[in-house]
Amino acid sequence: MSDILPVLMYHSIGPIPAGSRRRSIFVGERAFERQMALLARRGYRGVTMDEAHAVLQRGAPTREKLCALTFDDGFLDNVTVALPILRRHGHRATCYAVSERIGQRNRWSEDVLGVSSPLADEGALREWIDAGMELGAHTRTHARLTTLDDARLEDEVGGGKRALEDRFGLRVSQFCYPWGAHDDRVVDAVRAAGFAGATTIERGRARMGVDPLRVPRVHVLNQHHLLQFWLKLETRYGDRR
Ligand SMILES: [Zn+2]
Numbered sequence: 001m002s003d004i005l006p007v008l009m010y011h012s013i014g015p016i017p018a019g020s021r022r023r024s025i026f027v028g029e030r031a032f033e034r035q036m037a038l039l040a041r042r043g044y045r046g047v048t049m050d051e052a053h054a055v056l057q058r059g060a061p062t063r064e065k066l067c068a069l070t071f072d073d074g075f076l077d078n079v080t081v082a083l084p085i086l087r088r089h090g091h092r093a094t095c096y097a098v099s100e101r102i103g104q105r106n107r108w109s110e111d112v113l114g115v116s117s118p119l120a121d122e123g124a125l126r127e128w129i130d131a132g133m134e135l136g137a138h139t140r141t142h143a144r145l146t147t148l149d150d151a152r153l154e155d156e157v158g159g160g161k162r163a164l165e166d167r168f169g170l171r172v173s174q175f176c177y178p179w180g181a182h183d184d185r186v187v188d189a190v191r192a193a194g195f196a197g198a199t200t201i202e203r204g205r206a207r208m209g210v211d212p213l214r215v216p217r218v219h220v221l222n223q224h225h226l227l228q229f230w231l232k233l234e235t236r237y238g239d240r241r
Contacts, residue, residue, distance in 0.1 A: 002062040005052055006205040006233050007068040009217040012117055013085075016222065019237035026219040029081050035229050036089045037222070038104065039067065044233075046091025048134035049174040049215075052206070053197040056215070059208045067233060069093035069099040069208075070199060070217065072176055073106055073138060075117055079124040080233040083131055095120075095128055096138035096176040096199075108142040108178075124151050129168060136174035137161045137195070145186045153186065158193035173197065175213075187213045204239045 003141045011025035013032045020026070027035075031067045037045060044065045047055075052068035069086070074097035086093055101107075103121030120128070129135055139145070140163065141158040143236060157175070164172045173196040177186065180201030190198050190213055197212040204216035216237045220229060231236030 001063060002201075003061045003208045004098045004205050005056055005066050005068065005208070007052060007070060007199060007215055007217045008051070008233075009199070009201065009219050010082075011073055012075045012077055013071075013082040014075075017113075017115045017117055022112065024223065025113075026222050028222065029085075031222075031224075031226075032082060034044060034226055036085050038226060038230065038234075039053045039090040039091065046086065046089075046093060046148050047200065048092045049073065049094040049133050049136060049197055051092070053174070053212055056206055056208055056210055057212055061208065070136075070176070071095040071141075073100060073142070074102065075106070076120045076124055078238070079120050083120050083128060085131070087131060092116060092133055094134040094136045094174055095125070096136040096174075097125060097164060098140065098142045099160040099167075100140045102167075106142075110241065114198070120194045122213070125168065129170065131145065134174065135164060135168060135170065135172060136176060136177050137164055137172050142178045144181045145177060145189075146181045146183050150185075150189075153189045153194070157186075157195075159187050161193055172209050174195055175199075175232075177201075182214070203241070205233075205236075231240060 005185045010101040016023045016026045105116040140160040175195040175198040202216040
């Protein structure tokens with residue numbers, strides 16, 4: 001029985017692009033494969049945030065070992081590289097897409113990373129959805145929400161949700177704060193837009209009864225070895241790393 005449901009945070013799955021100033025958000029394909037295989041071997045089932053939300057809010061310890069798998073920004077490699085691996089091991093996951101950047105590149109990170117990478121286009125995201133994975137929202141333009149006035153805040157949060165729902169013909173109930181930036185006003189806007197849940201970049205493993213609009217995550221980064229990955233999942237090792 002467990003009252004913990006770790007939510008793992010990934011970005012890109014693939015090689016570090018040439019010229020990148022930071023490597024942490026790029027988890028290699030082989031490392032990812034080994035992580036997903038380890039989860040399955042140890043009896044974990046990877047779930048979407050929609051499924052995790054239902055379990056976390058029910059609040060009763062689970063008999064089954066669950067962990068939620070999340071991918072921020074909607075990188076193309078989430079579909080071309082990660083999706084086959086997820087399917088092979090029977091896991092599900094949530095990918096948070098930026099509605100006005102679909103099929104483009106993550107230029108918002110270029111100042112930090114020195115490079116940009118391709119984001120999934122509409123066809124790739126449909127493939128993701130058709131495989132039983134979840135599409136979550138990550139605003140219209142990856143704006144830093146705490147800096148926006150109320151009207152622009154609603155447009156980024158609610159507008160991003162409606163754009164994804166209209167384009168893909170489904171309900172989008174899960175949100176992720178770009179840059180992790182949130183405060184009480186932003187959280188209120190996410191709730192008002194109709195989202196059931198939202199993830200932050202606060203480090204830690206989610207526990208039953210967690211605030212559904214402030215769900216912390218376990219950061220899985222390029223430099224983590226498989227043992228560190230396991231410690232982060234099973235212990236409090238990841239609360240500070
Ligand atoms: Zn992001």
